[in-house]
Amino acid sequence: MIVLVVLMVLLAVAVVGAAHWYVWRRLVRDTTADGSGWRRAGTALAVLMPVLAVGALAVGRSGAPFLLQRVLAWPGYLWLAVLLYLLLALAVGEVVRPLLRRLLARRASGAEPVPPAGRDLPETDEASGSVATATVTVPSRRLFVARVVGGAAGAAALGTVGYGTYGVLRGPRVKRVTVPLAKLPRAAHGFRIAVVSDIHLGPILGRSHAQRVVDTINATNPDLIAVVGDLVDGSVKDLGPAAEPLAGLQARHGSFFVTGNHEYYSGAAAWVAHVRELGLHPLENDRVEIAGFDLAGVNDVGGESEGHGPDFDKALGDRDPARASVLLAHQPIVIDDAVSHGVDLQLSGHTHGGQLWPGNLVARLSNPTVAGLERYGDTQLYVSRGAGAWGPPVRVDAPSDITVIELASRQA
Structure with missing residues (x-):
């Protein structure tokens, strides 16, 4: 087992190292002169940024001081997003590069010859008629193409990450979805559940982010609020103040919470106790009767290692099957258990919709549904x-959301 872990670590280091070498080669070595200040600066950044990224990942799980986590998180995590889109843009550049060279060569074949780079060219002094020698630096075709492709890749990556970061910091937008339930009585028609998941309070997204989420939810005037896991990335000691705005959640039938896998990285028992103090009602393999339906919640599968995983029999086993049921479960992968227990509607999160395109394609490999109904x-x-967002505070083609689920009775 230890050998396998070591091999996996070595493989990860090799992949990360190869990715950074490739980016350095295309953006630094191919675009700058040997020994120039630009090359030295680019090389220094190519060494520093992966160190910051690895540092951000390492301190988050090592219990390092929260201040150190905050210092490393912004540059380290943002670089991971920039690296992803640099690699994608440079991959496109590999296709464009030979085409651009061919185009320039074709244009040059019909033009006057261009002196080689760095050659001395004769110049005539109009006043004296004497001939002087001047050095004119003409970039080679290869260097010109490297700079164009590298500059375009850098602009595309920075622009994509910048816009994706703005989307996260701006806060989630509200989606409204109507879900008909066959067993829902007419009296419960139009019942509105505000569903929020994956807020991910941590070293980057803090109290102001929590307040934006609360304000957005309250503005929808829901009947019930469901916080479906991954509220935090850190301990109650570090993030308790950041979570305080949750005490301001307002709904006629209250606010309910189930754990996500990240709660089990952060001290799930302490967080369950803390959210209860903030006025939320944790559903730990439990259920309550709401007007017209049963609301159940199960622990996340991440709790299985601690003996606190999901227990569907406890949450749903002895209920009246004639009543409509809504289940809160962080991960979509438990849908088979929900089906076998006759659940009418399961509300989940966990996937982030992929968060960073093309992450949605990867998310489809391990989740039955990535986003939507x-x-x-x-x-x-x-x-x-x-x-929210995990890791890089960036979303690309997967905007953050708070969803208002409106239950519809077929008897209405």
Whole structure:
């Protein structure tokens, strides 16, 4: 087992090293002169940024001082997002590069010859008629193409990450989805559940982010609020003040919470106790009767290692099957259990909708639904993209959301 872990670590280091070498080669070595200040500065950044990124990842799980986590998080995590889109843009550049060289060569074949780079050219002094020698630096075609492609790749990556960061810091937008439930009584028609998941309070997204989420939810005037896991990335000691705005959540039937996998990285028992102090009602493999339906919640599968995983029999086993049921479960992968227990609607998060394109393609490999509403037998599954972000505070083609689910009775 230890050998396997070591091999995985070495493989990860090799992949990260190769990615940074490739970026350095295309953006630094190919675009600058040997020994120039630009090359030295670019090389220094190519060494520093991966160190910051690894540092940000390492201190978050090592219990390092929270101040150190905050110092490393912004540059380290943002660089990971920039690196992703640099690699994608440079990959496109590999296709464009030979085409651009060919185009320049074709244009040059019909023009006057251009002196080689750095050659001395004769100049005539108009006043004296004497001939002087001047050095004119003409970039080679290869260098010109390297700079154009590298500059375009850098602009595309920075622009993409900048816009994706703005989307996260701006806060989630509200989505409204109507879900008909066959067993829902007419009296509960139009019941509104505000679903929020993956807020991810941590060293980057703090109290102001929590306040934006609360304000957005309260503005929808929901009947019930469901916080579906991954509220935090850190301990109650470090993030308790950041979570305080949650005490301001307002809904006629209250606010409910279930754990996500990140709670089990952060001290789940302490967070369950803390959210209860803030006025939320944790559903730990439990359920409550709401007007017209049963609301159940199960622990995240991440709690299985601590003996606190999901228990569907405890949460749903002895309920009246004639009543409509809504299940809060952080990860969509438990949908089969929901179907077997006759759940009408499961509300989940976890996927972030992929967060960083093309992450949605990867998320599809391990999740039945990445985002939105889908049906599995008689059970409907709704997956929120979440209100925050993990790692890089960036979202690309996966905007953050808070969803207002309006339950509809077929008897209405």
